[in-house]
Amino acid sequence: MNEYARFLWRCFRISFVGDWRYYAWMTVLTVISLLGLNAYCKQLVNGLMTTGMTDQVSWGMYIANFTFLVGMAAAAVMLVIPVYIYRNKELHDLVIFGELLAVAVIVMCLLFVTVDLGRPQNFSHLMRRFNFPISMLTWDVIVLNGYLLLNCHITGYLIFCDYMKREPRKMLFVVPFVLVAIVWAVSIHTVTAFLYVGLGGRPFWNSAIIAPRFLASAFSAGPAFIVLTLQVINRFSHYKIPRQALLTLRQIILVALTINVFLLVSELFTEFYTGSEHIASTRYLYFGLAGGYNTLVPWIWTALCMSSIALIILYLPLARSLRFFNIACLLIIFGIWIEKGAGLIIPAFIPTPLGEVVEYWPTWNETLICLGIWAFGLLLYTIFVRITIPVLAGKLTYDTDYVYKPDGPSAPASLESTAPTP
Amino acid sequence: MDHTDCSSQHDQRHVGTSSGTPTPYRAGLTRRSFLRRSTAAVGGMAALVAALSPLKDLDVEDMFSVERFLQKHYKELSPEELEKVLERIRAQVERDYKFRPELKDIKATEGVQFVYGLNLSRCIGCRRCVHACVKENNQSRSPEIQYIRVLEIPRGTIDIEHSNHYYDRKEVPDPDSFYMPVQCHQCKKPPCVKVCPIEATWQEADGITVIDYDWCIGCRYCEAACPYWARRFNFAKPTYAQDDEGNYLLNHTMTYLSNRPRQQGVMEKCHFCLQRTRVGRLPACLEVCPVGARKFGDVTDPESEVSQILRSKRIFVLKKEVGTEPRFFYYFDERHPQTKTSAPTVTIEGLEPGGRTGGGH
Numbered sequence A: 001m002n003e004y005a006r007f008l009w010r011c012f013r014i015s016f017v018g019d020w021r022y023y024a025w026m027t028v029l030t031v032i033s034l035l036g037l038n039a040y041c042k043q044l045v046n047g048l049m050t051t052g053m054t055d056q057v058s059w060g061m062y063i064a065n066f067t068f069l070v071g072m073a074a075a076a077v078m079l080v081i082p083v084y085i086y087r088n089k090e091l092h093d094l095v096i097f098g099e100l101l102a103v104a105v106i107v108m109c110l111l112f113v114t115v116d117l118g119r120p121q122n123f124s125h126l127m128r129r130f131n132f133p134i135s136m137l138t139w140d141v142i143v144l145n146g147y148l149l150l151n152c153h154i155t156g157y158l159i160f161c162d163y164m165k166r167e168p169r170k171m172l173f174v175v176p177f178v179l180v181a182i183v184w185a186v187s188i189h190t191v192t193a194f195l196y197v198g199l200g201g202r203p204f205w206n207s208a209i210i211a212p213r214f215l216a217s218a219f220s221a222g223p224a225f226i227v228l229t230l231q232v233i234n235r236f237s238h239y240k241i242p243r244q245a246l247l248t249l250r251q252i253i254l255v256a257l258t259i260n261v262f263l264l265v266s267e268l269f270t271e272f273y274t275g276s277e278h279i280a281s282t283r284y285l286y287f288g289l290a291g292g293y294n295t296l297v298p299w300i301w302t303a304l305c306m307s308s309i310a311l312i313i314l315y316l317p318l319a320r321s322l323r324f325f326n327i328a329c330l331l332i333i334f335g336i337w338i339e340k341g342a343g344l345i346i347p348a349f350i351p352t353p354l355g356e357v358v359e360y361w362p363t364w365n366e367t368l369i370c371l372g373i374w375a376f377g378l379l380l381y382t383i384f385v386r387i388t389i390p391v392l393a394g395k396l397t398y399d400t401d402y403v404y405k406p407d408g409p410s411a412p413a414s415l416e417s418t419a420p421t422p
Numbered sequence B: 001m002d003h004t005d006c007s008s009q010h011d012q013r014h015v016g017t018s019s020g021t022p023t024p025y026r027a028g029l030t031r032r033s034f035l036r037r038s039t040a041a042v043g044g045m046a047a048l049v050a051a052l053s054p055l056k057d058l059d060v061e062d063m064f065s066v067e068r069f070l071q072k073h074y075k076e077l078s079p080e081e082l083e084k085v086l087e088r089i090r091a092q093v094e095r096d097y098k099f100r101p102e103l104k105d106i107k108a109t110e111g112v113q114f115v116y117g118l119n120l121s122r123c124i125g126c127r128r129c130v131h132a133c134v135k136e137n138n139q140s141r142s143p144e145i146q147y148i149r150v151l152e153i154p155r156g157t158i159d160i161e162h163s164n165h166y167y168d169r170k171e172v173p174d175p176d177s178f179y180m181p182v183q184c185h186q187c188k189k190p191p192c193v194k195v196c197p198i199e200a201t202w203q204e205a206d207g208i209t210v211i212d213y214d215w216c217i218g219c220r221y222c223e224a225a226c227p228y229w230a231r232r233f234n235f236a237k238p239t240y241a242q243d244d245e246g247n248y249l250l251n252h253t254m255t256y257l258s259n260r261p262r263q264q265g266v267m268e269k270c271h272f273c274l275q276r277t278r279v280g281r282l283p284a285c286l287e288v289c290p291v292g293a294r295k296f297g298d299v300t301d302p303e304s305e306v307s308q309i310l311r312s313k314r315i316f317v318l319k320k321e322v323g324t325e326p327r328f329f330y331y332f333d334e335r336h337p338q339t340k341t342s343a344p345t346v347t348i349e350g351l352e353p354g355g356r357t358g359g360g361h
Ligand code: SF4
Pocket: B183, B184, B185, B186, B187, B190, B191, B192, B193, B209, B225, B226, B227, B228, B229, B230, B231, B269, B324
């Protein structure tokens, strides 16, 4: 226990140490986080009036980001499958990076839900009267928090064992949890999709294809994000990422993205060919509605173009070049962020069940809160990675007097571009 | 967000030892590094305080009240506890709006099933119901909240997608349109109740779906779930009209589950005026309707007007396909077809059409 406290203290200390790039990156993130906090304080005082949301479009960028991030979190454990199911030893340490990402992303998810609440001060009511199992939202609360705990346990345990130079008792404390985490990852997705799918009054969501599409898109965006992260780690630390890892991930992305595009085409065909009832929302999203209501149209087409280009790149031999592969990953992340965020949440409210068309656009304050949460999430992840690398490299252990030598990750230009830029 | 001083360079000692050789010196703080560290720490704290500064305008009583924090869910309150809660709310209304309300809690009568019928042949779209409701139920004027939406639909279709919500005429009805008021349908199978994560909204014995405004966390899931767009959210603290002397123009007769003033960040909606209907009166929207298009009553009583209408008229419910089984139905009146000649014309004075509700720019 004593050792553990000391471990935490050293982790805390080390997170303040790095080279100038590390400081620059952390300072930028901190400043944006604080701006977000400031914006949230304003929202707390003045109510959700400070957002672009209305009774007509009652969920906006907060829930959109939340939805996207749930996908990212689940996909993070995708790295785990090759390691534990196919016993690919090379990727072993990468599991930790994937799961740390899951932890940071789930924290962001929880923050996004919290800032969306009108009365966060009533939060304790969730513990006192829980409409389980009727409300899908209660399921979501359970699976998200469960997933957070699982990943905290797995990563915390592995890192601490490395720190103590102990052989982790894998069969007891790791493998069962990892297997649960894999299933759990699928469940956080499915439950989040059901959150929307279960609403009969919103035909845009009320379709069985949403959940599988959700999985497919997440399993392309999540690994794409990890690919970029791993390269950042590779570049700015002494830790070397095996090439095998990137190849495996490319395979996963390729399959997932292909399925996603296929499902999208089937969905569009069903909607537009039959001209079914929920056509209005879909039409709004892709073509706009009469009267100049077409805010989302350029966004969704950008997203579609990005996904298509990425898919083409991945199928060409071009993708063997790291540079093109990275471009594809960036396109996927941004494309899916639009598609699974704004593209999935907002059109469901337009038109309203009574046929009224009111558009939504986030306010500046709302955007700042979103940026703040993204910055905070990246801040957390950077700190996690900063701590993990020397431990994995065997430099920071209980018996070494690890010098806080700057070798941490640093300002990666590629990470920044995943922040929402509405 | 406690990593505020990551720029504070806490462990200044080894940064900049560019030789790359580990030179752990554990010597005490040098004066310079101490100064640097404290400057950074102070700077970090200052930034944090600045970020938090909007909180100075926080309504502390609304945000952190021990009494409210400990308050139980409505259904768990004993009669004494309920009385205490009511007293707290009375005091709060007195504090905020300078009058002492007649606040009660009126329970549902077992065996009663309220039902509302709306005669589409008669409704002339004057929106008096909308405004009577706002007055009776103390809805916020800014941001504007209205429970009833009157749709103007061109004759020859009943497609609400083609309805006009913001018609603004000197005279109603428009001969080429008919009018369809929509409010909470008090569904028998309410999707809004199903989705609420904390049971802040539920269906009462008499069929009215209510909201405990003290329990709601404002997640707006119910608003997304309602197929009739009946729910309204308080995107800001409600504001009310005042007369010249500054008195608030509020209805002083209130109940816990219906028309007491709401707080910022909670959901609300039509509750069939339960402060009236549970004591034998009629809903405010019904009383004010100039053409008698609205009928309300207990469907378990075969002699009630609604029962008779259900037996004898052509009726329909909105969006039958979503399976919510509304207790609000529409009907046509064959003997009084609302035609160009037979419908009375009403001039709208001082009644503005409903606005876009909620937050915004
Ligand atoms: S109309 Fe909407 S708010 Fe009213 S009971 Fe039905 S689902 Fe709930």
